[in-house]
Amino acid sequence: MVSKVICKERTFKMAVQKMYRALSEFRLRGVKTNIGFVKKVLSHPQFYNGTVDTSFIDTTPVLFSFDEGQETRLQKVLEYLGELAVNNNIPLNPQGK
Numbered sequence: 634m635v636s637k638v639i640c641k642e643r644t645f646k647m648a649v650q651k652m653y654r655a656l657s658e659f660r661l662r663g664v665k666t667n668i669g670f671v672k673k674v675l676s677h678p679q680f681y682n683g684t685v686d687t688s689f690i691d692t693t694p695v696l697f698s699f700d701e702g703q704e705t706r707l708q709k710v711l712e713y714l715g716e717l718a719v720n721n722n723i724p725l726n727p728q729g730k
Contacts, residue, residue, distance in 0.1 A: 635664060645683055649675050662711060669699050 642648040653675045
């Protein structure tokens with residue numbers, strides 16, 4: 634485990650909102666996390682309304698659909714610097730520039 638986030642608020646819905654915001658602002662690079670999954674759980678109407686049971690995750694396949702193809706500028710810069718530092722190599726972009 635790299636990190637653990639805990640939120641406390643006066644109501645369940647306020648705690649869910651605080652947790653979602655905390656996860657949205659969380660930045661961790663270089664390792665896979667379950668942040669996307671947890672955010673999907675938190676934002677699901679059934680969970681937010683508190684009407685779930687122990688079969689919620691098993692019976693809600695939409696929780697497992699992720700858009701992992703989005704690469705941020707920071708990730709591209711970090712990849713470039715890593716390539717430069719480790720391999721002493723300047724990688725070219727796909728257009729060859």
